[in-house]
Amino acid sequence: MGIYAYQGRDRQGNKTKGQVNADSRIGAVTLLKERGIAATEVTEHQKTMLNKEITINKGMKPRELVVFLRQFSALLEAGISVVKAVEILEEQTDYKQLKQALDSMKDLVQEGESLSLAMERHPNVFPPLVVHLTRVGEVSGNLDSAMIRLADYFEKRYEMRQKVISALTYPVLLGVVSIAVLNILLYMVVPQFTSMYASSEQELPQLTKWVIAISNFSVSYWWVMVTIILMVLIALYFLRKKEPGKYYIDYAILKVPLLGSILQKTLLIEFSRTLSSLFTSSVPILQSMTITRNVLGNAVFKKVIDESLQAVEQGNSMTAPMRGEWPFPPLVVHMILIGEQTGNLDVMLNKIAQFYEAEVEHTTDRLQTLLEPILILFLSIVVGVIVLSVVLPMFGLYENINL
Template sequence: MPNYRYQGRDRFGKIKRGKASGATPRDVTMALREKGIAVINLTEVKETLWNRELTLERSVKSQDFVVYLRQFSTLLNAGVPVVDATSLLAEQTESPALKKALFGIETELRAGHPFSESAAKYPKIFPLLFVNMLKAGELSGNLETSLERLADYYEKQHATTQKIKSALVYPISVSIIAVAVIIFMLTFVIPRFQAMFASFNTQLPLITRMVLGTSRWMTTFWWLIMIIICALVISMYILSRQSRIHYQIDRIKLKMPIFGPLLQKAAIARFSRTLSSLLASSVPILQAVDMVGKVVGNKVIEKKLIETRVAVESGESIASSMKNSVVIPPLVTQMMAIGEQTGALDSMLAKVADFYESEVEHTTDRLKSLIEPVMILILAGIVGFIVLSVFLPMFKLYNQLG
C-alpha cells in the first residue's frame, strides 16, 4: 500500500504533518478528514533503499499481539466501533510493525472493507488463523466473541511457549559457558604450561598428552574450526528448509530422551487449543484441520493432520482417523471421540488442551530442578579433567624428587 507525506490543519487551525498510507490519495484525504485534519498538501513517498521502512518485515512479538487482542476485545465489548477501536489502538501500541499495520487497516475500514479482509493484507502481522477466525466472527455477527477466543488462545500459546523456553534457556546457557571456558583454557592457559612440561624430560601422563595435543591443534588450526562450524550451520539451515529433512529433524526431536516428551506435549496442547478455537468460531472442519497443520509447529503431527483431512473428507471421523497414530496419545483420540458423539468436540478439545498445558508446566518445573545439578556436574567434570591434566605431571615430578 502506497505511503504519503501530508501537511494539513486540524480543527484549531494548527499545522499538522505526518505520514499516512492508503490505496489512493483520495482514501488518505478522506481518512485524515475523518480525524479532523484538512489536507493542504499530499505527496506520495517513493520507496528507496534509504527510506524504506522495514518494520513490517518482522512479525509482532507475541506479548504485544496478546495485549492488542485483549484491548481490542475489551473496546468492542464496551461498544466502541471497530474503526475507532482500531484508530485508538494504532495510536497506543508500542510495536512499530503493529502500529503501521493498524493505520493501514483503519484506512481500509473507512473505505468500507471488512476487518478480516484488511488484516489479510498484512500476513506477517496477522496470522491466517487470526484472519479466518475474524472472518467467521464477522459472518456470524459475533466479532467480539471471536476476539475473546483469539485473546485467550494467544495468551495460552504465549504462556506455553515461555514455559518451554524457560526450560531450555538454562542448559543452553550453561553449555555456551562450558564451551567458552574450555576454549579459553585450551588456547590461553594450557599453552603456557607446554614449555614447562617439555623441561621435565619424562613421559607425561596420557590425559596430559591428550590435552596438550588438543590445545596445539586448536591454536594451530583455529581457522579450520571456524570454517567447519560455519559450514555446519549453513548446511543445517539449508537442509532444515527441505520438507523431508525438516520432517526427520522433528521426528528426532520427539524421540529425544528428556525433551522429546515435553515437545510432544506442547505440540498436542497447541493442536488441541487451535482446533478447539477454530471449531468454536464456526470455522468449517476441513478448513480448521488445514490451519491447525500449518500452526502446530511439528512436521510429524502436520503430516498426520494432512492424512486426517483426507480421511474426514471421505466421511471418516477425526478420532478414528487419528486412533492408530504414534504421535497422538490415546487420551486425545478418546476425548475427541466423546466430543464427536456428544456434539461438543470444541469443548472436549479445550479440556485436552488444558490438561496438556498443565502437563507442560509441571514437566518444565521438574526439568529445571533436574537439569541444574546435572549441568553443573558436567561443567565441573570437564574443567576438572583439564585442571587434572595440568597438575598430574607436577605431582609425578614431586614424587620423583622426593
C-alpha cells in the first residue's frame, strides 16, 4: 500500500485535494472515482527530507489515539454533533499532527464529507482500522459505539505492548551495563596490568594469557568489530526492504528462544483482537482479513493470512491453510473452526485473544524472574574470570619478592 496525493473536483465541481491509500496509481484513481472525485492529478507521496515530518511518523502515538477515541465517543454520547466534537478536540489537543488533521477534517465535514473519508485523508494520523470502523459506525448510525470499540481495542493493544516492554526493559538494561563493564575492563584495566607484567619476566598463567590476548585484540582491532557490526546492521536493513529477506528475518526472530514465543503470542493476540473487532462491526470477512493482514507487521503471519484469504475466496474455511503452520497453534485453528461452524467467530476470536493475553502476561513475568539472576550470574562469572586472570600473576610476583 502506498500513499498518493491527489487534486481534483468533487460532484459539486469544487476543487479538492488530499491523500489516499492505494496499491497503485490506477487503484488510487479508481478509488477516487468511487467517491465522486474526478482526479486531475495523482502522484505518489515521495519520502524526501522536504516532507520528513509527514512521512517519518507512521501514526499517532498509541496513548494519544486512545485518549482521542475516548474523548470523541464521550462527546458523541453527550449528543454533540460530529463537527462540534471535532472542533472541541482540535482546540484542546496539544499533539501537533492530530491538531492539523482535525483542523482539516472540521472543514471537510462541514462541507458535507463523511468523517471516515476525512480521516482517510490523514493516513499518518489515523490507522486504516480506525477509518474502516468509523465508516461502519456512520453507516449503522452507531458512531459513538464504534469509537468506544476502537478505544477498547487500541487500549488493550497498548497495554499488552507495554507489559512486554516493561518485562524486557530491566534485562536489556542489565545487558547493556554488562557490555559496558566488560569494555572498561578489556580496554582500560587489563592493558595497565599487561604493561606491568611485561616488565617482569615471569611465566604468566594460561588464563591470564587468554585474557591479555583478547584485550590486545580488542584494543588493536576495535574498528574491525565495529565494521562487522555495522555491515551486519546494514545488510539486515536492506534485506528487510525485500520481501524474501523480510520473511526470513521475521522467521528467525520468531524462532529466538523465549522472546520468539512471546512475539508469536503477541501477534496472535493482535490477529484475533483485530479480526474480532471487525467481525463485531459487521465488516465483510474478506475486507476484515485484508485489514488484519495489514495491521500485522510480521511477514510470516502475513503469508499464512494471504493463503487464508485465497481459501475464503474459493469458498473454503479460513483455517485450511493454517493447519500445519507453526505460527498458528492447533488451539487457535480449532477455535476459529468452531467459530465458523457455529456462526460465533467474533466471540471465539475474542476468547483466543483473552487466552493468549493471560499467557503473555505469565510468560513475561516468568521471563523477567529468570533473566535477571541469569544475567547477573553471567556478568559475575565473566568479571570474576577477568579479575582472577589479573590477580593470579600477582601471587607469583609476591613470591619472587619474598625469595
